[in-house]
Amino acid sequence: MHVIARKILWVTATARNAVIVLVCGVFAYTLSTFDVLPFTLTGKVTPGLPALELPQFSLSNGNVTVSAAEMFTQLGSGLAVIPLIGILENMAIASAFARKNQYRIDPTQELVALGVANIVGSFFSAYPVTGSFSRTAVNSQSGVKTPAGGILTGVLVLLALSLLSTTFRYIPQATLAAVIITAVASMFEYHIVAHIWHTKRLDLIPLVMTFLGCLLIGIEYGIVIGVVISIVFLLYSAARPSLKVTSANAFLGVQPLGGTSADAKNHNIVQMTEKDVLVIQPCQNMFYPSSEYLIYLVSKRSNRGGVEHPVIFDCMHINGMDFTTVQALGQIIEDFSVRKQMLVFTNMQPHVLEMISSSELGQFVHYETVSEALSAIQSM
Secondary structure, three states: OHHHHHHHHHHHHHOHHHHHHHHHHHHHHHHHHOOOOOOOEOOOOOOOOOOOOOOOOOEEEOOEEEOHHHHHHHHOOHHHHHHHHHHHHHHHHHHHHHHHHOOOOOHHHHHHHHHHHHHHHHOOOOOOOOOOHHHHHHHHHOOOOOOHHHHHHHHHHHHHHHHOHHHHHHOEHHHHHHHHHHHHHOOOOOHHHHHHHHHOHHHHHHHHHHHHHHHHOOHHHHHHHHHHHHHHHHHHHHHOOOEEEEEHHHHOOOOOOOOOHHHHHOOOOOOOOOOOOEEEEEOOOEOHHHHHHHHHHHHHHOEEOOEEOOEEEEOOOOOOEOHHHHHHHHHHHHHHHHOOOOEEEEOOOHHHHHHHHHOOOOOOOEEOOHHHHHHHHHOO
16 A cells, blocks of 8 residues: 555656646636636647648738748848747757756757757748747656657657647646746756856856846847857957066066065066066967957057066967967067067967968067077077
8 A cells, every 4th residue: 555655646746747737627627617717728729730741932822922032031030030049049958957967968969959850840830949948847847857758748749639639728828837937947046146146246247137038028039148248258358368477587486586486476576677578478369359459468568667678478378369360469579670679489389380480470589488588588
């Protein structure tokens, strides 16, 4: 008896969403027999599936025929927006549940599956196919653990449309809404807000804007808003690179005059003389958005207290750059040459050095290490 009770409890807990829908549907049907309808029902559901046929590229309404070109014109930007929103929503859902259930996803596989589903769906007059937070959350709450759940769900949907479509009209819409809200509510990670606040408060901006966009406008547009804000942040970070500026002695760990060993280790300029050599070290890769700012920043940092020090431009952290950045480096070299201020480069990656060498920048000088460059400058 105890084992049977546990089995009944397990089945009820696993199928709780279906049990709720079934109980409420029976209750609504009972009320309808007495002509009492205190809530809105789902209504008539057309049984079966649409006929299998080739996708239509034209529509006829009486004597008017709308061609594919006219349909594309009416859709306008929707031709690009609809697939983009579908992809973003699908990837957001997959990532959210992968993070929750601690597994990894293959974005390429997700996109292939999405494309195949849309191609096959077009032969059945289907809506554009994408992921759904509500349906995925309901599956998760029902105990689904593997993709086999999708196959089982598909089979059950086909059977239900063929055999049970007439009974769906009695399911209260409030019941479906409650099931979806309860399932999705468990996905909201309240604790992550405090964690982001203590880690990097700026990241709260895309989080809050995405949440408000999903709440007030719609999930698709909320995701687009979050993606756009994140791209703006990335572009700003790329356009405003940080430069570490220090004396060569401090960079090499030699205790600077009037400073401490800690100052040298942390690359802090405590006191400089006119003969000191500056080391300018970018802390990230250099690409087009940062080219103009790089010229301005190097020119500004290379002149300290009205003294134009020799400069070692250390490229240790630069693993890539584009043509515009190479041109910016050429402009910097030319500016230093006009001021008769010495500028050398160090620690360039082989492929970056090859790119610059092939550009034939005038008066470009490169050394393997900062210490080698410093020795060469001091010997002049």
